[in-house]
Amino acid sequence: MNTIRLHQPILDQGLTVKQAMMRRHSTRDFFSKPLSLDTMSEVFWAAYGVNRSEGKRTVPSVYGLYPLEIYGFTAQGVFKYNPEDHTLTEISDKDLRAKSGSQDYVAGAPLDIVIYSNYDKFSTGNSEVDSAVKGNEDRLSLLDAGAVTENIYLYCSSEHINVVERAMVDKNALSDALDIPASSHFIVAMSVGYPPIPA
Numbered sequence: 538m539n540t541i542r543l544h545q546p547i548l549d550q551g552l553t554v555k556q557a558m559m560r561r562h563s564t565r566d567f568f569s570k571p572l573s574l575d576t577m578s579e580v581f582w583a584a585y586g587v588n589r590s591e592g593k594r595t596v597p598s599v600y601g602l603y604p605l606e607i608y609g610f611t612a613q614g615v616f617k618y619n620p621e622d623h624t625l626t627e628i629s630d631k632d633l634r635a636k637s638g639s640q641d642y643v644a645g646a647p648l649d650i651v652i653y654s655n656y657d658k659f660s661t662g663n664s665e666v667d668s669a670v671k672g673n674e675d676r677l678s679l680l681d682a683g684a685v686t687e688n689i690y691l692y693c694s695s696e697h698i699n700v701v702e703r704a705m706v707d708k709n710a711l712s713d714a715l716d717i718p719a720s721s722h723f724i725v726a727m728s729v730g731y732p733p734i735p736a
């Protein structure tokens with residue numbers, strides 16, 4: 538399987554955080570052109586990338602457990618993001634974008650992102666941690682995912698890239714297509730792409 542080495546983010550370009558918040562919005566129209574490797578790299582880094590030498594991330598996570606698993610669907614295949622070394626691992630060479638959502642625009646978006654939570658990450662062997670998180674896996678996963686999706690929204694806003702968050706997904710069909718283990722639970726999806734060229 539192919540591994541794609543992503544680029545490091547360029548930190549001194551884009552809008553201020555406040556400007557990005559001001560223009561954040563959902564858009565469901567996309568130019569079919571694939572995202573550049575630079576853009577893909579920054580989308581995944583914004584989502585769940587490492588931002589400190591000790592390996593912590595762009596989003597907070599309870600006890601630093603980082604239960605989320607982030608997949609990217611493109612015309613070239615399906616890739617899993619590895620935050621630790623900022624790479625993508627190919628898990629399918631098929632174009633499965635249409636499986637990642639039930640709305641028409643999803644199949645034509647250059648990048649569809651799907652977020653799962655691996656509930657095994659909530660079993661650490663540390664009794665204090667495990668008793669704090671046990672029974673709260675759904676809530677804690679949703680909180681992480683909310684931070685991830687907002688980071689992607691703000692990054693896209695800052696770079697004038699179109700994006701929408703999506704809950705309308707046939708999660709069983711999707712998990713079957715990807716052969717996702719039972720310990721991983723679908724949380725939410727997003728579509729990302731450059732704006733269409735004005736007519």
Ligand SMILES: Cc1cc2nc3c(=O)[nH]c(=O)nc-3n(C[C@H](O)[C@H](O)[C@H](O)COP(=O)(O)O)c2cc1C
Pocket residue numbers: 561562563564565640701702703704705706725
């Ligand atoms: C959890 C969540 C699920 C959503 N699911 C969908 C969806 O399945 N399809 C869609 O087109 N938009 C979806 N949206 C986008 C919302 O429709 C959108 O955020 C809302 O209309 C407000 O518009 P704005 O994002 O431009 O402020 C979702 C948003 C959130 C936060």
